[in-house]
Amino acid sequence: xxxxxxxAVITGSNSGIGLGVARELAKAxxxxxxxxxxxxxxxxxxxxxxxxxxGVTARYIQADMSKGEDCRxxxxxxxxxDILVNNAGIQHVAPLEEFPGSKWDAxxxxxxxxxxxxxxxxxxxxRANGWxxxxxxxxxxxxxxxxxxxxxxxxxxxxxGLTKTIGLETAQEPITCNAICPGxxxxxxxxxxxxxxxxxxxxxxxEVIKNxxxxxxxxxxxxxxxxxxxxxxxxxxxxxxxxxxxxxSVDGGWTAL
Ligand code: NAD
Numbered sequence: 001x002x003x004x005x006x007x008a009v010i011t012g013s014n015s016g017i018g019l020g021v022a023r024e025l026a027k028a029x030x031x032x033x034x035x036x037x038x039x040x041x042x043x044x045x046x047x048x049x050x051x052x053x054x055g056v057t058a059r060y061i062q063a064d065m066s067k068g069e070d071c072r073x074x075x076x077x078x079x080x081x082d083i084l085v086n087n088a089g090i091q092h093v094a095p096l097e098e099f100p101g102s103k104w105d106a107x108x109x110x111x112x113x114x115x116x117x118x119x120x121x122x123x124x125x126x127r128a129n130g131w132x133x134x135x136x137x138x139x140x141x142x143x144x145x146x147x148x149x150x151x152x153x154x155x156x157x158x159x160x161g162l163t164k165t166i167g168l169e170t171a172q173e174p175i176t177c178n179a180i181c182p183g184x185x186x187x188x189x190x191x192x193x194x195x196x197x198x199x200x201x202x203x204x205x206x207e208v209i210k211n212x213x214x215x216x217x218x219x220x221x222x223x224x225x226x227x228x229x230x231x232x233x234x235x236x237x238x239x240x241x242x243x244x245x246x247x248x249s250v251d252g253g254w255t256a257l
Contacts, residue, residue, distance in 0.1 A: 001131060001238055004029035007057075007080040008236075009122070011035050011065050011114060012088025014043050016187030017137055020225020021085055021232045026054040028233055033078045035088070037064040066109040071117035081122040082129065083236055086115035086159075087137040091189055093148045093196060104151045111155035115162055123166075123175070132175035133236045136163050137228070140183045140216075140251045160247055167245020176244040180231050183251030184213045186222045219252030 008025045012018045014036040022032045034047050039062040051058040063074035065088040075081050089111045092103040115136055126132025141149060142156035159179055166177035184190060190213070197208045214220050231250055234240055249255050 002029075003233075003236055005031065006082040006236075007031040007033065007078065008083035008085060009033040009035070009075065009078045009081045009118070010085040010087055011063075011071075011074070011118060012110075013085075014038070014046055014060070016189060017182065017185055017225050017228050018085070018087040019046065021087065021135075021137075021229045022058075023050060024226060024229025024233055025083070025085075025236070026050045026056045026058060028236075029054075029056060030083065030236070031057040031080075032059075033074075033081075034058065034060040035063055035065075035074055037066075038062065065114035065118075066106055068113065068117045071114045072121040075118055075121035075125075081125055082131060083133045083135070084118055084122045085135045085137065085232060086118055088114055089137070089155075089189065091149070091152050091193065093193060095148055096150050099150055107151035108155050108158075111152065112158040112162070115159060119162075119166060119177075123170070126175050127173065130174055132170075132173075134163075134166060134175070134177040135232050135235050136177070136179040138163070138179040138181045138247065140181050140249065140254045142179060142181050143247065143249070143255050163247070164245045171244060174241070176235065176240065178235050178240075178243060178245070179247045180228060180235075181247050181249045181251060181255070182223050182228055183217045183249075183254040184222050185225060185228065187225065216254050216257065217252040218254065218257065221252055223250050223252060 013034040043060045047058040047060040063070040138159040139156040142160040145153045163179040
């Protein structure tokens with residue numbers, strides 16, 4: 001199945017892993033729809049830049065993934081959604097008793113419930129077209145836990161469960177659903193955790209990267225957004241047609257420990 005001319009909708013893709021995935025899919029000739037909750041000139045410029053670099057059609061659609069109706073509108077406004085990459089995510093780090101309820105709700109909505117709404121909206125079109133790929137960006141924290149990340153770990157374990165269920169519901173159709181579980185990738189989401197962790201452990205930036213973040217990543221290297229884009233592209237390929245309802249770790253060995 002040629003991927004040229006197919007359309008991928010990537011949630012939360014004006015930054016980090018989502019943008020990296022969009023760039024790699026566009027390089028393979030796949031039209032891309034970028035998304036975030038903002039509607040700035042730079043957001044649209046990113047789409048224009050990808051289109052100019054690769055020759056695909058690239059658009060930016062504003063939609064807030066914390067709201068179910070916006071998730072469903074994103075899919076409707078995209079017009080086509082052969083490949084859905086549920087990537088939007090946020091993080092908050094705090095002990096359970098200090099964890100703000102509003103942060104818990106936002107993380108569950110953006111990191112987990114959005115994937116339910118977008119997939120529910122996209123699956124009818126995939127069935128009608130006789131082909132579809134659903135790729136959820138979960139995390140090593142979808143398979144293991146760390147202290148102080150209760151909402152994130154709960155949401156990512158939820159994403160892995162949702163992935164298995166969608167994989168089963170589409171098992172006899174040419175549609176697959178899988179989760180990619182990255183270890184640490186140096187994106188703005190991870191950058192934002194460094195100052196608090198420096199304070200928490202009284203460490204320098206370098207010490208936080210080496211002794212806290214990459215402590216559990218045996219390769220001692222960050223995974224890259226290009227590597228995650230390549231993994232997403234593999235899941236779109238014919239070689240992955242029988243890969244469904246499962247997880248692929250891109251974590252430098254984290255979950256082997
Ligand atoms: P990032 O902060 O660079 O990107 C997050 C994206 O989500 C941004 O584009 C942001 O605008 C978007 N977003 C946030 N709230 C949104 C909302 N309400 N509506 C729409 N979009 C919204 O972070 P990242 O590291 O690239 O994270 C991307 C995904 O990868 C997340 O789901 C994250 O949990 C996951 N992940 C990241 C790492 C890592 O080490 N960076 C590891 C494992 C999993």
